[in-house]
Amino acid sequence: MPEAPFPTSEAPPNPALRALLARASVPPRQLHDPAPDAAALSLAVSAAARAPDHGWLRPWRFVGIQGEARAAFGELLAQSLKAREPETTEARLDLERAKPLRAPLVVAAGAVLRAHSKIPAWEQEATASAGIMNFLNALDSMGFGCCWLSSGALQDPAIKAALGFAEADRLLGWIYVGTPEAERPRPERPAPDGFWRDWQPA
């Protein structure tokens, strides 16, 4: 692969780019109160709604689980795990039950999929995923921490139904959100030139 002519990166003067280049996940157990308030969440969802959206289908959906609802949701996660893997030990079920309690806010992020649209499902999922990334970037830039996690429960129709999604919709992740307990680590990332090449006709 020809070497891309990328200059050594320097801190950009543009604050939006600086925020993008600094984003990093924060493990759920390092996320504490306060969770973002309604104003901050409104900004983050507005950022999600800036994702490229073929056909203007607006597929992104965010369901917030906070306060005591987290324990009730943990119970649903444990039931889901038990239904999927009946041999699961009680200790493992307890871990599953406690998962949503790790951070002050858990957001179930998904895509409402239009089956009969000329826009294929994968594009609708890509739009919703791009929306989730904007949501994470917005919260990170406001000083909150996030972690996008997955589990088998994302595919469980009972979990989807409990969260208000249709069976044909796609749950794309559990986003743990809160205030980082300290300045979060922002590990070095690989150099960009390894991910870029110029195409030339054969």
Ligand SMILES: Cc1cc2nc3c(=O)[nH]c(=O)nc-3n(C[C@H](O)[C@H](O)[C@H](O)COP(=O)(O)O)c2cc1C
């Ligand atoms: C769709 C999706 C699902 C993910 N699920 C998990 C997961 O279940 N467990 C996990 O440790 N990381 C998961 N990750 C990765 C973390 O969100 C995170 O990106 C990773 O810990 C690296 O941190 P960074 O975002 O700072 O690079 C997932 C990421 C995506 C995009």
